[in-house]
Structures are given as C-alpha cells and as structure tokens.
Amino acid sequence: MVQALSTAISTAQQAPADLAAHAWISRVQASAPLVAQGPLSGLTFAVKDNIDVAGLPTTAACPAFAHLPQESATVVTRLQQAGAQVLGKTNLDQFACGLNGTRSPYGAVPNAFHPDYVSGGSSSGSAYVVATGQVDFALGTDTAGSGRVPAGLNNIVGLKPSKGLISTRGVLPAAQSADCVSIFARSVGLAAEVLAVAMGHDAKDPYSRVLRLLSRPFPEAFAFGVPDVLQFFGDALAEQAFARAVRQLQALGGRPVTVAYAPLAQAAALLYESALVAERYAAIRSFFDAHEKEVMEPVRSIIASGRQYSAADVFQAQAQLQSLGQQAHTMWTDIDVLLLPTAPTHYTIEQMQADPVALNRNLGTYTNFVNLLDYAALSVPSEIRPDGLPFGITLVGPCASDWQLAELGQRYHHATGMLQGALATPLPAPTTIPHIDTTPWSPA
Structure with a gap:
C-alpha cells in the first residue's frame, strides 16, 4: 500500500x-x-x-x-x-x-x-x-x-x-x-x-x-x-x-x-431536483434494478429518484435548462x-x-x-x-x-506564492501553455 x-x-x-x-x-x-x-x-x-x-x-x-x-x-x-x-x-x-x-x-x-x-x-x-x-x-x-x-x-x-x-x-x-x-x-x-x-x-x-x-x-x-x-x-x-x-x-x-448568479444557480438545481436526475439512474439501470440494496445511502435514494420521471418530464427539464x-x-x-x-x-x-x-x-x-x-x-x-x-x-x-x-x-x-499540495515544495517554474490550435498528440 x-x-x-x-x-x-x-x-x-x-x-x-x-x-x-x-x-x-x-x-x-x-x-x-x-x-x-x-x-x-x-x-x-x-x-x-x-x-x-x-x-x-x-x-x-x-x-x-x-x-x-x-x-x-x-x-x-x-x-x-x-x-x-x-x-x-x-x-x-x-x-x-x-x-x-x-x-x-x-x-x-x-x-x-x-x-x-x-x-x-x-x-x-x-x-x-x-x-x-x-x-x-x-x-x-x-x-x-x-x-x-x-x-x-x-x-x-x-x-x-x-x-x-x-x-x-x-x-x-x-x-x-x-x-x-x-x-x-x-x-x-x-x-x-x-x-x-x-x-x-x-x-x-x-x-x-x-x-x-x-x-x-x-x-x-x-x-x-x-x-x-x-x-x-x-x-x-x-x-x-x-x-x-x-x-x-x-x-x-x-x-x-x-453578474447575475440566479440563472446559474437555477441551472445547477436542475441536476438533482428535476427529471435530469433520471440520467444518473439510466447510467447503471440494469445493475441498480438487480442490486439496489447493495448501493449505500444516500447514493441509493438519489439514483432511485430517477425512476419517477417520464420521458416528457426529461424533455421539459431539458427545455428549462436551455x-x-x-x-x-x-x-x-x-x-x-x-x-x-x-x-x-x-x-x-x-x-x-x-x-x-x-x-x-x-x-x-x-x-x-x-x-x-x-x-x-x-x-x-x-x-x-x-x-x-x-x-x-x-x-x-x-x-x-x-x-x-x-x-x-x-x-x-x-x-x-503557494507551495505544492500538502508538501513543503515550491511551485515549479511556469511552463508555456500551448496557445495554438494543434493536432492532438498521438504516439509515433
């Protein structure tokens, strides 16, 4: 370890x-x-x-x-x-x-x-x-x-x-x-x-x-x-x-x-407080339906809440987000x-x-x-x-x-002037950030 x-x-x-x-x-x-x-x-x-x-x-x-x-x-x-x-x-x-x-x-x-x-x-x-x-x-x-x-x-x-x-x-x-x-x-x-x-x-x-x-x-x-x-x-x-x-x-x-933060805060709330949470359920649906009791709280309740929404609810939430x-x-x-x-x-x-x-x-x-x-x-x-x-x-x-x-x-x-993480080590010298539209790196 x-x-x-x-x-x-x-x-x-x-x-x-x-x-x-x-x-x-x-x-x-x-x-x-x-x-x-x-x-x-x-x-x-x-x-x-x-x-x-x-x-x-x-x-x-x-x-x-x-x-x-x-x-x-x-x-x-x-x-x-x-x-x-x-x-x-x-x-x-x-x-x-x-x-x-x-x-x-x-x-x-x-x-x-x-x-x-x-x-x-x-x-x-x-x-x-x-x-x-x-x-x-x-x-x-x-x-x-x-x-x-x-x-x-x-x-x-x-x-x-x-x-x-x-x-x-x-x-x-x-x-x-x-x-x-x-x-x-x-x-x-x-x-x-x-x-x-x-x-x-x-x-x-x-x-x-x-x-x-x-x-x-x-x-x-x-x-x-x-x-x-x-x-x-x-x-x-x-x-x-x-x-x-x-x-x-x-x-x-x-x-x-x-800047007005209200639209950002309202969008944030949709992630767990609207039909958008159904996507969390969809991600592990087959496993969750078969092994729900193996999932710990409060994760279980959060994911299970996604079951209650209809497809129409999801589209409505997506429109609200837009x-x-x-x-x-x-x-x-x-x-x-x-x-x-x-x-x-x-x-x-x-x-x-x-x-x-x-x-x-x-x-x-x-x-x-x-x-x-x-x-x-x-x-x-x-x-x-x-x-x-x-x-x-x-x-x-x-x-x-x-x-x-x-x-x-x-x-x-x-x-x-911060140190690195929880270490007594100074930051390394700044590096050149790649401000160029390059082709993503790939191995030779």
Whole structure:
C-alpha cells in the first residue's frame, strides 16, 4: 500500500500515514511496459475507480459492481502511450455520486491538511494522492464538480476540460451527457501538459467532439465576473479569502464585473431536483434494478429518484435548462472569465455524515451548473486560511477556453506564492501553455 508522504506545509496537519489507505483501492501489481520516449515519460499517475485500467478491478466503490476490464479507457491508454505509469486506482464517492468523499464502503478519504475534514468528492482519492505527493497527477471525473471541489479543498489544481475534449470511453457514466474526465496536478503547467496528451476525438465515444481550442490568451486588461449573490454558509474565513482572491485577480490586470448568479444557480438545481436526475439512474439501470440494496445511502435514494420521471418530464427539464442557458449566456458579452469560490466552506467528516444531503449540496454551490451549460473550468489554489485549511478559486470560461483558463490560472497560482499540495515544495517554474490550435498528440 502506498503511504502518504510525511512532509506537509507547516500550517497544516498532515493525515496519519495509515489514513492514506482510504485513498487507494488497488495498485498495479505488474506495470505495463514503459514508453522510453514520450511527453509524459517518468511521470506517475493514479486513476479514479470508475475509469477502466486493464487488469485492475473497476468497482465504482461498490463491491457488488466490481468487474475486471480487459481494456483500459481511451484516456488511460493515451497517457500510457505518452510514457506515464499507472500506480493504481483511487477511492471515490460511490458511483461518483457526491461531492464530499465520505460515501464509500472503503472508508472516507481524509482531507490532506486535516484528517477530520472531508477531502471533497467524488474524486476524493485522486485529489488526496496528488496533494500528498504519492503520484505526479491523477485522473478524476467531473459531472457536477467532482474534479474541482476536491482540488479546492486539498490545495491542488483541478482541470475540468470542455465536454467531449477528453474521451469518456471506458469511464462508467454518472450522467453521460454531462460527464468529463478531469485532471488533478500540483501545478497548472503539468495539468495542461497532461491535457495536451489526453485530449483527442474518439469516434467510439458518443459524446466526443472535435474542438478547436481558443488560442489567444485573455487580454492584458480583462474583465472577470463576480456573482451578485455570494453564499459561504457562515464561513467568514472563506468569505474573506474570496475577497482577497478578487483583489489578486485585479492585480493581474482584471476588472471585476458583477453578474447575475440566479440563472446559474437555477441551472445547477436542475441536476438533482428535476427529471435530469433520471440520467444518473439510466447510467447503471440494469445493475441498480438487480442490486439496489447493495448501493449505500444516500447514493441509493438519489439514483432511485430517477425512476419517477417520464420521458416528457426529461424533455421539459431539458427545455428549462436551455432557457436558463440563454439567460446566462448574456454575461459573456461583459466578461472574459467568471471567478468563483471552488467550494464555499469546509466540513468535517462527522458533520457531513450527520447531514449528508444538505451539506453535500452546499459544496456544489459554485460547480453544478458548469457542465450543464457547456463551460470549461479550472480550480486553482488561492491561499491557506488562518485555520490551516486550503481555499481555492475556480475560473470558468465558455466551451473551448481551456488554454485561456490555463494561462490565466498559472499566472494566478504563481502570484500566490503557494507551495505544492500538502508538501513543503515550491511551485515549479511556469511552463508555456500551448496557445495554438494543434493536432492532438498521438504516439509515433
């Protein structure tokens, strides 16, 4: 079992090494042949356990669902062909249904800075092993914020690409039309390097698409949106940290513009509070109908709620989402990028388990709408709060703004002077973000 590194930021409390076990489900016993030459040669990565790796069980944190794939997911294969080595699979909220990291029979994944606090989810284990230095980067998935919330709560980068940019073939769906493979790293530069390899059209993925990423950085004097209504659920430290983040972005040349958050919040609510939740049920329908009692609460109730809706209900919800998307789209005429807290607060594992639905919903306050409205997003560390817990911000842009977000996000991250994850290691030198419309990387 891979153990957590003992080194930590002096202001943080490092989780005991044995808690690292909760982040790992299985490790590779016999590594695949390494590629001697490739853009990611020498790097190691971990894979969220709803993504197939040939020869390792895919459990989605549900032992009854476990099966042994013979073929790796497209994204895993691309990374291996580029020279990266898989070290193992990571724990998650069961069936990627949650934003907190406590919904797993393998145990709650602790926060990398304080073991009493949640790691965020559903890509909890992937964030933890990156933050604690056990791998160079990790793959997660993101439907409602699962690739961003754990990043914000663990002081690492969470890159949520435009939908369809990275193939989801070989990834167990959560809500297939909204699913993305996400990338965790301790620096924006490395996350961008991984994206450059991982992206590419896959004709065998029904939601894959050819996207021409915007190649120009945001202008030197750019406008960034700030919600007109901000909710931190009584967390004054988070509120103060976000105010400092606004000032930090201004120092980089940004001009804050107040934007209406209501259409975004209303779109976010549709994910679980409308017929759109039926897509979660559809994703594992045959297994769920046969093994419902093998699914843990509250995941079971959330997925089961999708049964109650008719096809007409789904079309009605989709039309409502389209309408809200039209309303929200007007903000892009006034701003280049949207600035949000990645998560509005921190919760302890005990608090989350006592009130798992409401507190989980709170963690998704600023994430749930992004995939529904076809945006790209990047979560970047912002500061370590006075209580020793991380605070992260998210930069959101229109579809295909991935390189633009990475360029600005890297500048922001380095301006903070932060250390990497939960390690006493300075950030590496900034890298050149590929602001060019290149053909996606492919092995020779």
